[in-house]
Amino acid sequence: MTAAQLERLHGHLQRLRLFKSGERLEALLQDATTKELSYADFLDGVLTEEVASKTEKNITMRTNLARFPFVKGLEAFDFTYQPSLDKKQIQTLASCHYIEHGENVLILGPPGVGKTHLAVGLGLKAIEHGYRVLFTTAAAMISKLTAALGEGRLEEKLKLYTVPRLLIIDEIGYLPIDRTGANLFFQLISRRYERGPMILTSNQSFGAWGDVFGDRVIATAILDRILHHAITLNIRGNSYRLKDKLKAGLVRTTEAAE
16 A cells, blocks of 8 residues: 555544544554455455444533542442342343433441442443443432522523433432422423433332421322332442441441341
């Protein structure tokens, strides 16, 4: 191949936005010559690398847009430390069929047992499957919705939490929610009802949500919509934060569970 031909190919690849192929063109041509690849095999190799590169970039972009507090996959979750969890059930959820079926996932358990890790891990799997995901804590979301209400931009802000295919709301019940916040939370749940699945985590049982939202009627209406199509995971175990102390005998299991 002449220098002019090579330059022309680079130009075509740039115009087609096949940037990975442009970066790797000389190496790919050399590999094809060495292995005496057919035109079909060479083209397959070029397109395979390009697709892989674009997929990786899209995953990175969607992961950044999701606003996770950390990036930690399900592979890093220590299921041996939380035997109350069914690992096969989590693996089934990782296939993301629940998203297609419009099912919510609720993860309940005391602080430190890995609820947020599971939510983030499932969110990352959803991104790998091509879904748009947004992560927020309940407190941060309500704070933004309340501010938008005061500024006359509530519709715009509700859309922000309605558009993503999967919405993750973390830490429901960690901070008290006033009546305005409860009403705004209800509005969001109503918007997403049977349209967009959610993953929600809470340190409170469903029976305590009346106290969390300061109104049993609103809490019942919220739960009615969330639980209509839902999968509930209950984690009954010790805090990961106390794992090393438990091993050293500095804390008793009963104390860790309190």
